[in-house]
Amino acid sequence: MNDKVHLDHEHVRDLLTAMLRIRRFEEKCFELYQSEKIRGFMHLYDGEEAVSVGVIEALEPKDAIVATYREHGQALARGIEMNALMAELYGKQEGCCRGRGGSMHVFDRATRFYGGNAIVGGGLPLAVGTALGDKMLGRSAITACFFGDGAVDEGSFHESMNLASLWKLPVLFVCENNLYSMGMALERAEAETHIARKAAGYSVASAAVDGMDVVAVEVAARRAIAQIHATSTPYLLECQTYRFRAHSMFDAQLYRTKPEIETWRKKDPVRQLQAWLEQSGMLHADEITGIEADIAAEVGAAVAFAEAGTWEPVEELERFTIMDRVPQ
Amino acid sequence: MSAATGTPAPRRMTYREACKQAIRAAILADPRVFLMGEDVARYGGCYAVTKGLAAELGEARIRDTPLSENGYVGAGIGAAIAGMRPIVEIMTVNFSLLALDQIVNSAATIPHMSGGQFAVPLVIRMATGAGLQLAAQHSHSLEGWYAHVPGLKILAPATVEDARHMLQPALDDPNPVLIFEHVMLYNREDELEPSITGVDIVSAKIRRPGRDITLVTHGGMLFKTLEAAAVLHEEGIEAEVIDLRVLRPLDMATILGSVARTRRVVIVDEGWKSGSLSAEVAARIADEAFYELDAPIRRVCSREVPIPYSAHLEKAALPQTPAIVAMARGLVKGG
Ligand SMILES: Cc1ncc(C[n+]2csc(CCOP(=O)(O)OP(=O)(O)O)c2C)c(N)n1
Numbered sequence A: 001m002n003d004k005v006h007l008d009h010e011h012v013r014d015l016l017t018a019m020l021r022i023r024r025f026e027e028k029c030f031e032l033y034q035s036e037k038i039r040g041f042m043h044l045y046d047g048e049e050a051v052s053v054g055v056i057e058a059l060e061p062k063d064a065i066v067a068t069y070r071e072h073g074q075a076l077a078r079g080i081e082m083n084a085l086m087a088e089l090y091g092k093q094e095g096c097c098r099g100r101g102g103s104m105h106v107f108d109r110a111t112r113f114y115g116g117n118a119i120v121g122g123g124l125p126l127a128v129g130t131a132l133g134d135k136m137l138g139r140s141a142i143t144a145c146f147f148g149d150g151a152v153d154e155g156s157f158h159e160s161m162n163l164a165s166l167w168k169l170p171v172l173f174v175c176e177n178n179l180y181s182m183g184m185a186l187e188r189a190e191a192e193t194h195i196a197r198k199a200a201g202y203s204v205a206s207a208a209v210d211g212m213d214v215v216a217v218e219v220a221a222r223r224a225i226a227q228i229h230a231t232s233t234p235y236l237l238e239c240q241t242y243r244f245r246a247h248s249m250f251d252a253q254l255y256r257t258k259p260e261i262e263t264w265r266k267k268d269p270v271r272q273l274q275a276w277l278e279q280s281g282m283l284h285a286d287e288i289t290g291i292e293a294d295i296a297a298e299v300g301a302a303v304a305f306a307e308a309g310t311w312e313p314v315e316e317l318e319r320f321t322i323m324d325r326v327p328q
Numbered sequence B: 001m002s003a004a005t006g007t008p009a010p011r012r013m014t015y016r017e018a019c020k021q022a023i024r025a026a027i028l029a030d031p032r033v034f035l036m037g038e039d040v041a042r043y044g045g046c047y048a049v050t051k052g053l054a055a056e057l058g059e060a061r062i063r064d065t066p067l068s069e070n071g072y073v074g075a076g077i078g079a080a081i082a083g084m085r086p087i088v089e090i091m092t093v094n095f096s097l098l099a100l101d102q103i104v105n106s107a108a109t110i111p112h113m114s115g116g117q118f119a120v121p122l123v124i125r126m127a128t129g130a131g132l133q134l135a136a137q138h139s140h141s142l143e144g145w146y147a148h149v150p151g152l153k154i155l156a157p158a159t160v161e162d163a164r165h166m167l168q169p170a171l172d173d174p175n176p177v178l179i180f181e182h183v184m185l186y187n188r189e190d191e192l193e194p195s196i197t198g199v200d201i202v203s204a205k206i207r208r209p210g211r212d213i214t215l216v217t218h219g220g221m222l223f224k225t226l227e228a229a230a231v232l233h234e235e236g237i238e239a240e241v242i243d244l245r246v247l248r249p250l251d252m253a254t255i256l257g258s259v260a261r262t263r264r265v266v267i268v269d270e271g272w273k274s275g276s277l278s279a280e281v282a283a284r285i286a287d288e289a290f291y292e293l294d295a296p297i298r299r300v301c302s303r304e305v306p307i308p309y310s311a312h313l314e315k316a317a318l319p320q321t322p323a324i325v326a327m328a329r330g331l332v333k334g335g
């Protein structure tokens, strides 16, 4: 296992590209929501891209991912095709879940992406289980489990930390601490606001990292994963981040101030990395223009793909309610 | 006030506003009443029911909770036993499943288990139902499940009047009362008649009289059922529409009285058919009014699937007006 991050040209380019893909994809999603192409609840990841990109960069294809309803970033970073993701948001049968799941319920068997869970804290026990399964089957894979600071309020967080520790399971618990669960500020919800510290109560190793710095997140994730493999124990990584936009598309944001949002925007993970790369000469402005053009084309193609997609026939409504076999 | 008569004019308001006024009035009237739940104070409620109330009533009476459903529902039960009159808001019935233990294993059992030493005068409000493309973890109608449990009272206000007035009798009741508010009702507007200052929480109501067939429904399905009755009227079929209002205990007298007159019945329920409230209503009619019936008891319910995201699939999964019309017409014409 490699816990070193080599910041060569190709690697920093990949990190920036991965974050920009999420940012631009979601800017388009926002527009498409306004024009009612996308419906239901949609939660944007604007500001938090460094977390999924940094962590997933440190994963291997054999590893598993469990995420939340705010999972467009994880889905794209993991390599779920943008076309399939956009078609899912459109509710088309070409979507990764045939349009049955939508924004909050992205699943992808090929990349071991186990959702997309719209019950806060719902993914944590599941992640304990995928890690248990991997361990019992003799695989060396880990499960990366993403969840918000709000999920820490739920009993399932505490039960899952204990189970994973007790049974020595390879789970990387990744808390995306964006300081709010909907309108509830962390300090109004938690008596102990240092989330990483909670791990001690379960004999789980932990660290907190600047979640606006993608390189720092990747380094921390690699270190955590190395420790998980070396000691066969779980790890809690708290990524301190912020969502720039509303909780969902129905949120007047009465619970926080504009200056607070502006202060955090200065730490924008995408702009920070881009500025640093340009200043240090690691990436030329022309190259960034090229990346942006490629992404614009990819997003455009994904919209065209979703537009051209088809509706699943209603006769198939009840399909998959009961499975006739376990997919292999 | 209308100057001519001196009586207050009816006020038009949304179902959401009616829920809010009910909460406000209950808290102002009794120092033991308070409301707690996720995002009820600063955010104003996930369906904006409590918007502005924390500023007026203070954050001790409109209390934000962490995302700990089993925890704060259980705390509501404890506070009720200790002498308070809590209103606990759970964002939706789907999240109430995290508190199912406290509701079913404690709230519903403590009075009986303790040999009558303790009552649990608690109200739990939550949203239910589908229609906003929120997919399978935010769209289910599980009020029928709760109606399975002895020890609970289950209310489903469908009208603005019931949204405004069912809360107070629920708080006055010595038992845990669960109130289900269908998500598609919050924006519905209606006139609130000022001379009506209270409603009961025991009876079903005939919302439209008719002689040919009885349509039994509740909550969000009431308006689709009334729409169906209007269509049937155009065809010369007079459907009587019963709004259950109270899902446990069921007001069978009203249902049986109607069926005795119409001799045909369709039950319309957004819940699934299997093991359901609609099955219970059908079984009781069969038990108690079998010989009054001229036709089999029929049901229009949600299809037996988790509710999908895609609009056309969601629509196909839920009971719709044409299906109600077709079912009723078939029974009347066929019989
Ligand atoms: C069990 C449960 N309770 C409440 C909700 C409603 N809800 C959806 S997201 C959310 C906030 C969660 O905050 P956090 O875990 O910090 O994640 P973030 O949205 O900040 O990414 C809430 C309360 C839910 N989906 N599930």
Ligand SMILES: [Mg+2]
Residues within 6 Å of the ligand: A148, A149, A150, A176, A177, A178, A179, A180, A181, A182
């Ligand atoms: Mg959060």
